[in-house]
Structure formats: structure tokens, C-alpha cells
Amino acid sequence: MQIRDAIREQLGKGQKSILLDMGEVNYIDSSGLGELVSAYTSAKNQNATLKLLKLTKKVHDLLQLTKLYTVFDIYDDEAHAITSF
Numbered sequence: 341m342q343i344r345d346a347i348r349e350q351l352g353k354g355q356k357s358i359l360l361d362m363g364e365v366n367y368i369d370s371s372g373l374g375e376l377v378s379a380y381t382s383a384k385n386q387n388a389t390l391k392l393l394k395l396t397k398k399v400h401d402l403l404q405l406t407k408l409y410t411v412f413d414i415y416d417d418e419a420h421a422i423t424s425f
Contacts, residue, residue: 343372347379347390356388357425359418363394368402380411389413393421 343360350358360379368376376392383390391413395403403409415421 343375343379344382347382351382351386351388356386358383358388358390359393359415359421359425360390361393361418362396362399364396365399366396368399373402373406373408376412377408389425391415391421391424393418 347358347360380390393415395414395416400409400414403412403414413421413424415424
């Protein structure tokens, strides 16, 4: 729920480049994955870009298992992620 609200707030402000720092997310369940996909879709529908930063190993493995790793642009380095926009 927090992710959805934060993304909607940024999109509402007209933000087109959103970088979501996942560095402290150690666990994500199916509803969390749904929130990520929903946030990605909301951003895309408003011509914005959502990228993920600093995935933990568990979240990285889960995104690979669910094939969502191919959907998101994922970065380990914040500076590189920012310049990629």
C-alpha cells in the first residue's frame, strides 16, 4: 500500500522518472509483487518510468523466479540509475 501511494503521489506531481530504492526490503510476498506491477503499470500509463534500485538477494531471486526481472530496469548503483533516465 505504501508503494502505491508513494508512486501515485509522485505521478500526481508530474514526476516522470521514479527510482524505487529496495535496499532495505528483505521480504516481499505476492501482494507486494502485485503492488510493484501495479506501480509499474501506473507509471507506464502516465508516460513515466519506474526503475528499481539495490535489490536484496531474496527480492532479486524472487523477481527472477517470477520472470518480473525482465520487466523492470534494475540497478545496483544509484548514480548509474539516475543517469539512465
